Amino acid sequence: MEIGAYSFGDSQLNADGSLRSTTEAIQNLFAAIKHADDVGLDYFGVGEHHTTTMPASSPGAMIAAAAAATTQIKLGSAASIIGTDDPVRIFQQFATADAISGGGRVEITAGRGSSVETFPLFGHSLEEYDDLYAQKLELLMTINDSETENVTWSGTVRPSLDDLAVVPRPASGKLPIWLATGGNASSSARAGQLGLPVSYGIIGGAPHRFAPLTELYRRSGAAAGHKPEALKVSVGALGFVAPTKAEALERFYPGWHNLNVEMGRLRGWPAPDKRAYLAQADAPGAYYVGSPDEVAERIAHLHGYLGHMRHFLQMDIGGIPQEQLLESITLLATEVKPRVERLLAQK
């Protein structure tokens, strides 16, 4: 099982609660990825997010920089919002980062995004939401699956490509392309039909309730003739690791609170409730907050339901101090991962 992290960037807070710079947030994220590589984490996912509190807007740029500064960690977007971006450009940026990484460490995760902020930002119409997503995913796969540099594609949401070169090619011929979904059944079926690995973003509720979706995914994939090895599942969720559960709960809470206050303002949610936080942080809730033993136990337990091959956590939200983030990353790599492996080997 691969253990990883993902981040949308996390602007730090001053003592008076005001936001520090987005520049610093990007520098912190870069440092966190290098640190994750040093301590042996398997995967780091980046953005895409476009707010002052979470400014990791450009996964391609960050991953290219990280590819040059790391040696073993896999790097991916989490996720690239493809409906409002150009798949040709995304592919070129990630193939470039792949070359810099030495080859084989860079992945794309294609998603819809949980809000619509990229539509006004990049000048797209929400009326085309479904078409933009479907066609751009198809274009991205067409480029990736192309046997040669030259690609031909036509659609309505973007100018056609008539035998045009899209370079560079990835070192190993293709990049892994994952499909991100938040739990809509038809997205799982679609990922299976396309034979793409699927990445579940689980932000609330009991993660083991995703079991029918993974079954749907695998059966849809098998029905479309895809091999079981191609049908991989990963899970991204909120979480935090500290030496003890009490410390983990205490460290993660202020950031969780801040994030929920901000989201509540935008989305009309009520004031965040600490009881809800504590409930989600206990099995079978959605947050993987605890000591290495507890987090490992919960990941292994979920594996019994989903059979996932990668579990990665978003730890830096709402201005979590950088040193606490780095410690959580260290514990994930050096304490949680070996425990998960031991637990899975016992099964």
Add this chain to the structure above:
Amino acid sequence: MDIGAQEHVATRGTIGILGAGRVGTAIARLAIAAGYQVKIATSKPAADNALIIEIVTPGAEAVNAHEAAEADIVVVAVPLHKYKSVGAETLAGKTVIDAMNYWSVTDGDIADFEVDERTSSEVVAAHLAESKLVKSFNHIGYHEMEPDALPFSTADRRALAVAGDHQGAKDQVAAFIDALGFDVVDAGALAAGKNYEPGTDVFNGRFSAEELYAKLHGNLISA
């Protein structure tokens, strides 16, 4: 969870659900557990959804939209910006539950819902002009529906609000919600649904019937 025993199968009615997304499938599983016959449709042909329904809502039947519309109660749980793609003629005369919300963060600004002060359900009701619309299930997260459902008369059972202009339809929906595992609080006319739209205290909060009643009717007085 074991709500509604098998002997209800013959006595409960048929529920049609438009939308096999997060909300539609969660309501479907609860309705099946409560002994209803459940028919689910999307904008796609039934056959496209057969595997989804078999695995995600076992016991329900994948149908075409017009067949789902023949049920005793029809739940509309499609993305709000697609509300006009729901066929109004097929739902004429029906009791219809509007589970949809206008959430500009995820829906973007939709002109139809920005022009005046009407609630999203009143706009939907203008489209489904011949149906008896009841606004409900809007203020509970899809992932909370199954864990929070409890048998009748359990202490502190979570309550859901209903709002509508047709008392008979509201009673019918109230009985359905109760069978699924929630208490019911009558919020008043369809327009009173504004008291549990996004941005209100009630939206996404978890309340017992007594608490919800106080919230809704307190809001009405101060409004």
